[in-house]
Amino acid sequence: MSDEATLGAGQLQTDGLEVEELAAPTPWPNANARLLGVGAGLPVDPIDRLKNFSDKQFERFTLEWATGYLAKHVPHVYQVQQRGGAGDKGRDIIVWRDPPDVKPRRWRLYQCKHYADALSKAVAIEEIGKVLYFSFKGDFTSPEEYWFVTHQGVAGTLQDLLDDPAKLKAEVIAGWDKHCAKKITAKSVIDLSPELKAHIDAFDFSIFQAKQPLELIAEHKQTPFHLVVFGAPLIDRPPPPKPPSEMHAQESGYIEQLFAVIAEHLGIPVAAVTDFAEQPKMRALFERSRLTFYSAEGLKELARDQMADQTFFDTLLDEFCNGLYHAYSSEGLAGLKRLQETVKAAQSLQLGGHVLGDHATTNDREGICHQLANDQRVKWCET
DSSP, rough: SSSOOSSSSOEEEEETTEEEOOOOOOTTTHHHHHHHHHSSSSSHHHHHHHTOHHHHHHHHHHHHIIIIIIISSSOOOEEEOOOOOOOOOSSSSEEEETTTSSSSOOOEEEEEOOSSSSOHHHHHHHHHHHHHHHHHHHHSSOOOOEEESSSOOOOHHHHHHHHHHHHHHHHHHHHHIIIIITTSSSSOOOOOOHHHHHHHHHSGGGGEEEEOHHHHHHHHTTTHHHHHHHHHOOOOOOOOOOOOOOOOOOGHHHHHHHHHHHHHHHHHHHHHGGGGOOOOHHHHOOOOOOOOHHHHHHHIIIIIIIIIIIIIHHHHHHHHHHHHHHHOOOOOOOOOHHHHHHHHHHHHHHOOTTTTTTOOHHHHHHHHHHHHTTTTSOOOOOO
């Protein structure tokens, strides 16, 4: 795994090791092509793609799984840390279930292995030996659970031992000299002393388990990163929601601005729809604006529900806000004219291959202008 990192803010000092703040994963290369299916060829089954990951890609994948799934589904998670690297003492990903001042502090360990073949019994015993030795030394307490996380699964002989904790314990003790003694630390040989053996005899070997690759993928699927990683095509977009008969609080920003536009155009005070009910063009403008606003809401739902990440829609708003700047910031225009020019510009705005670009309909583009007004990012009237 990579250098030590923590998902907490700032830096922490844990077990004598400085833990650096871990940045959120950055977007994968070619994310747009993966999501849109453009130029990507036939879909690759997730289990096959997982097998073809490089070491660094698998590290990234496990970080996404830990931050996007474990942190939400392990009960009472206080903090998730990624360790890995020299001096990690056999700990890749730690899920703390208590704050540092709680003694003993409950935690779970997830050990990630990326090999060409299924995880072997020999490698697993070596890793188990590290946890046994360092918990014996008092460097840390024994974890509640210990999971091997692999992309190829575990060898049958290892799985048999994981299914029978008593046999696993006996195998570790019998194979200590061969698999553990010279591999726990680089500087010394760790003999199986009577004291260490007594610690191992008392250790609960039922904590050792293996995360199956298909289960790992299924859990990763519940994170915001899954579709970008595996390139699963988006399902057909459902029809956008229709505006409710009653205006909702979430619409107040752009509706207030529409009232200002209509009031300026008609030269009358406008505080409600009834104030311009006899003006067909203004009534049509208002109703269309609501229709397109909710169309853009449908695009937001697509990003949130089908792509599991609303930030795709948020970045699309940024694209429009930046690309339409000269349309909505022109001086000397009446509010209605500024709104119309901005909507016209939105229909032809180039989105630079944004992942939602091909899904944005003409109504979405117009509705995004009202989304920006709703967020007070654009103003139609100068006063």
